[in-house]
Amino acid sequence: MPELPEVEVVRGGLAPHVDGRTIERVEVLEQRSLRRQQGGPEAFARTVEGTRVARLERRGKFLWWRLQDAAGQETGQALMTHLGMSGQLRVRTGASVPSPAQASATDGTGAVLLPPPDPAAGEPRGEGPASDPHVHRRVVLHLEGSTLVDFVDQRIFGGLWTSPLVATEDGLPASDGSPDDLLPEDVAGIGRDLLDPSLDRDAAIAVLRTRRAPVKALLLDQSLISGIGNIYADEGLWSARTRYDTPGNALTRGRAVRVLEGTEAVMRRALDVGGTSFDSLYVNVDGRSGYFARSLAAYGREGEPCPRCGGTIRRAVLQQRSCFYCPACQRPLRVSSR
DNA sequence: TGCCCCCTGGAT
DNA sequence: ATCCAGGGGGCA
Numbered sequence: 228m229p230e231l232p233e234v235e236v237v238r239g240g241l242a243p244h245v246d247g248r249t250i251e252r253v254e255v256l257e258q259r260s261l262r263r264q265q266g267g268p269e270a271f272a273r274t275v276e277g278t279r280v281a282r283l284e285r286r287g288k289f290l291w292w293r294l295q296d297a298a299g300q301e302t303g304q305a306l307m308t309h310l311g312m313s314g315q316l317r318v319r320t321g322a323s324v325p326s327p328a329q330a331s332a333t334d335g336t337g338a339v340l341l342p343p344p345d346p347a348a349g350e351p352r353g354e355g356p357a358s359d360p361h362v363h364r365r366v367v368l369h370l371e372g373s374t375l376v377d378f379v380d381q382r383i384f385g386g387l388w389t390s391p392l393v394a395t396e397d398g399l400p401a402s403d404g405s406p407d408d409l410l411p412e413d414v415a416g417i418g419r420d421l422l423d424p425s426l427d428r429d430a431a432i433a434v435l436r437t438r439r440a441p442v443k444a445l446l447l448d449q450s451l452i453s454g455i456g457n458i459y460a461d462e463g464l465w466s467a468r469t470r471y472d473t474p475g476n477a478l479t480r481g482r483a484v485r486v487l488e489g490t491e492a493v494m495r496r497a498l499d500v501g502g503t504s505f506d507s508l509y510v511n512v513d514g515r516s517g518y519f520a521r522s523l524a525a526y527g528r529e530g531e532p533c534p535r536c537g538g539t540i541r542r543a544v545l546q547q548r549s550c551f552y553c554p555a556c557q558r559p560l561r562v563s564s565r
Numbered sequence: 566t567g568c569c570c571c572c573t574g575g576a577t
Numbered sequence: 578a579t580c581c582a583g584g585g586g587g588c589a
Contacts, residue, residue, distance in 0.1 A: 230583055259572085288584075311584040313573080363573085382572045384584050440566065449585080456583050526583085546567070549581085569588080577580080 229310040231287060231420055231454030232494050236501035237316055238285045244318045244374055245280045245292070250306075252276055252369040260365035260380060263307070263413075264388035274304050274389040275368075284410075286402045287420045287453025290316075291411050293392070303392050305411040311385030313363075314378065321373030390414070399425040420454035421491040422498075432483045438475035439562075442486065443545055445475050455490055458526045459497075461551050463490025465525040465535075470557045471543065471550040477562040496522065525551040 229237070253275050255261060255268045264271045278294035281301055285291075292306040308316065366378040366387050378387055390411035395401055401410035403423050419426040431452050435445055445451060446460040455463070464471055466489030469482060478486070500522070524534050528551060529542040538555025 233583080262571090309584075311572095312582070313584085380572095381574070382582090382584085384572065444566080458583050547569090548583095567589095570586085571584100573582100575581085577578100 229288060229314070230456035230459050230494075231422065232459075232497035232501055234285055234288050234290050234310065234454075235422070235498055237310070238283050238290055241316055241318065241376070242283045244320070245370060245376065246282065247280065248370040248372060248374060249277065249279045249297075250275050250294075250368055250370055254367040254369065255365075256367070257365035257380075257383065259383050260378065260386045261388060263386050271387070271389060274302075275306055278302055278304075280370075282406075284402050284405060286410065286414050286423070287417055287449055288456070289411075289414050289417060289453075291390070291414070293409075301392075304389050305392055307386075307388050307390050307411055307413060308378070309385045311380060311382065313381040314385030315380070317377045317379060319375040319377065321375075388413075397425070417449050418451045418453045421452060421487065421494060422454070426452070428484075428487065432480065432487065435475045435483050435486075436478050436480065440475055441472040441545060442469060442475050442478060443471035443550060446486070446490065447546075447548075452487070454494070457548050458523070459490055459493055461526045462493045462524060463487075465552065465557060466490070466493060468556050468558070470559050471545055471552055473560045474562055477560045482560075493522075525553060527551060 253272050255271070258268060261268050261271055275294070278296060279299075281293040281295040283290065283292055284305075288309060290308045290310075292308070293301060294304050294306060295301045308314075310316070363379050363381045364377050365380050365383065368376040368378070370376065378385075380386075390413040392409040393412045393415060395408040395410055396415070398408050400406070400408060401414070402419075418431070434451060435442070438445055440448075443460050443464060446455045446463065447457070461471070463486055467482065467485040469478075469486055525540055528540045531540050532538070533540055533553035533556060536553060536556040538553045540551055541554050543550045543552070
């Protein structure tokens with residue numbers, strides 16, 4: 228589900244509910260969701276329980292919670308979250324548990340505020356167990372003030388774990404708005420993302436243009452630039468009239484710039500839409516509702532007309548992932564022999 | 566740099 | 578039954 232804009236929407240929606248709150252208890256319902264935790268669930272609980280949330284930060288698709296102790300000193304550990312393909316973070320507050328009818332109405336949008344499980348009533352709509360988030364709840368974080376954060380993840384590709392903070396290599400803030408240069412060790416190998424003011428675009432473009440791999444593979448490589456997933460890669464490439472399989476070293480500098488700028492623009496638009504469609508009580512974890520229905524030019528539109536030139540959008544496969552592109556206005560490019 | 570795998574479903 | 582799904586890690 229989530230690429231950078233969706234994760235950022237989650238971060239923004241979650242922050243007011245968790246900032247400054249103590250994580251009193253962690254409840255692990257599915258051990259596989261802690262696969263990446265060193266030392267297992269016990270270490271996870273030990274590192275997280277009793278700490279206070281100092282701040283939420285994000286780089287690319289990684290979202291982490293910086294933790295502090297009761298005295299307000301940071302512990303040097305981050306609570307990592309990655310949503311994988313199907314992960315969601317949902318807030319429940321004791322004061323505002325909606326009726327089952329309200330919960331059903333919000334179900335399709337991925338909005339939050341879940342009622343407690345109600346086995347007697349069942350699902351009032353035709354929503355089967357698979358669309359009932361309770362079925363896929365994997366971890367519950369119990370915060371002070373009757374605030375619960377559910378980690379819901381159908382496919383268990385995402386997860387929660389802890390990672391010690393280290394300094395960035397370049398000494399710059401870890402991400403947009405970071406107060407210092409600390410970031411989780413597990414994020415050290417992840418490139419800065421397109422919303423990060425410290426991203427060195429010239430360097431990224433230079434690297435893109437040295438590689439022979441298809442440009443889409445390079446966009447999806449999180450170590451170079453992070454946050455771009457399958458959808459935004461296709462949309463960014465479409466906006467730059469560039470085919471997914473163009474070798475990186477076939478890109479002119481101008482074209483490489485347009486690919487990155489186009490991808491960034493699509494992400495910012497998605498973020499704007501996501502940002503307006505939820506209020507502070509809802510952490511929207513499903514961009515589909517507001518944004519995807521309308522704005523995608525190519526992704527998922529095989530057989531439909533290209534909104535720019537009227538050509539027919541086609542689907543291809545690269546690295547076991549779908550690529551949607553317009554064969555008419557995204558022309559193949561070859562490395563010029565020179 | 567490509568393939569395989571990790572998982573659980575929904576759609577066809 | 579088969580294919581598909583917005584994630585990434587590990588492997589030759």
